[in-house]
Amino acid sequence: MYDDPPEPLGAIDDDRLRLIFTCCHPAPAMQTRVALTVRMVGGLTVPEIARAHLMAETAMERRITRAKAKIKAARIPCRVPAVEDLRARVSGVLAVLYLVFNEGYLATGPDTDRLRLDLTAEAIRLARLIRALMPGDGEVAGLPALMLLTDARRTARISAGGELVPLEEQDRRARRDPSPFIALDRAIAVAELDGPQVALAAVDHLEDALAGHHAYHATRADLLRRLGHSGQSRAAYDRAVELAGNTAETAYLTRGRDQLR
Numbered sequence: 333m334y335d336d337p338p339e340p341l342g343a344i345d346d347d348r349l350r351l352i353f354t355c356c357h358p359a360p361a362m363q364t365r366v367a368l369t370v371r372m373v374g375g376l377t378v379p380e381i382a383r384a385h386l387m388a389e390t391a392m393e394r395r396i397t398r399a400k401a402k403i404k405a406a407r408i409p410c411r412v413p414a415v416e417d418l419r420a421r422v423s424g425v426l427a428v429l430y431l432v433f434n435e436g437y438l439a440t441g442p443d444t445d446r447l448r449l450d451l452t453a454e455a456i457r458l459a460r461l462i463r464a465l466m467p468g469d470g471e472v473a474g475l476p477a478l479m480l481l482t483d484a485r486r487t488a489r490i491s492a493g494g495e496l497v498p499l500e501e502q503d504r505r506a507r508r509d510p511s512p513f514i515a516l517d518r519a520i521a522v523a524e525l526d527g528p529q530v531a532l533a534a535v536d537h538l539e540d541a542l543a544g545h546h547a548y549h550a551t552r553a554d555l556l557r558r559l560g561h562s563g564q565s566r567a568a569y570d571r572a573v574e575l576a577g578n579t580a581e582t583a584y585l586t587r588g589r590d591q592l593r
Contacts, residue, residue: 343415343465348373349425349458353413356424357403364399366427371396374432375451383440384431422466426475429455429462433479437486446490452483512541516551528558546575550585562592 344350355369367385370376376384382392413421436451459476466472488502506514515538523531532555535548542548553568569589576582 343418344412344461346458346461348454349461350412352425352428352458353418353421354411356421356428358420358424360399360402362424362427364395365424366431367392368396368399369424369428370431374428376432376435380435380440381431384434418466422462422469422472425462426459426471429459430475433459433482437482446494446496447486452479452486455479456483512538513547516542516547520551523555523558528555531555532559544575546572546577546581546585549575550588553585553588557588557592565589566592 344353352369352373355373356365358365360368363385367381370381370384371378378393378396379389381396382389385392387395432451433455436448436453436455439446439448456476456479459479462472463476485502489497491497506518516535519531519534519538522534532552535551535555538548549568549572553565553572556562556565556568566589569585569592573582573585573589576585
């Protein structure tokens, strides 16, 4: 007598991610399937899930219990999804990972650490795996980007004494990577807050580092345009066009230059 052959693993190599996709069957309502999956696979307790959904614990407990009963009664199969099934389930999977990340980023329980790095790290890891599985999906790409951007502020959010630090008191200086491109990006943001004149002064300080890159000249061209210095702006656009790396950038810069008065 031979054992039954193992079930095919499908398109997902990671055991945890495969289980989440399996649980996120599209038959139950979205909120129900997310709550059930987070409880069964995501490692969150019923009180944590209830707080995430702005519900009472008893109501969430009943919802999860009803969902289990409905799945059993309808004989919804617990089967590893094939490649063609991923699209119908991915929204639920992303919602699960987002809830797990949020609970790790600011734990809601009274007796837990304020930051649960096990949850945030696992959510980011799984989000990156989905990104590799579905590289053409913008929503799939957006979740790990949002997680990584949010997680970058993690160490600044809690003081040495364990208190939550409000945003206006957090140290947001770029100490880890003093790249001139980061300084250029900051200057672009400064232009929206303090105006193009302040931003232009910051950009001009980057000439030695970025004079050979089209982004520097393109940024100067736009700031000079906003300040009404058409001649200088045109010269900066010319240099940016010379250094541009592809036809799309060249076309965009050329159009900007041709629109100058």
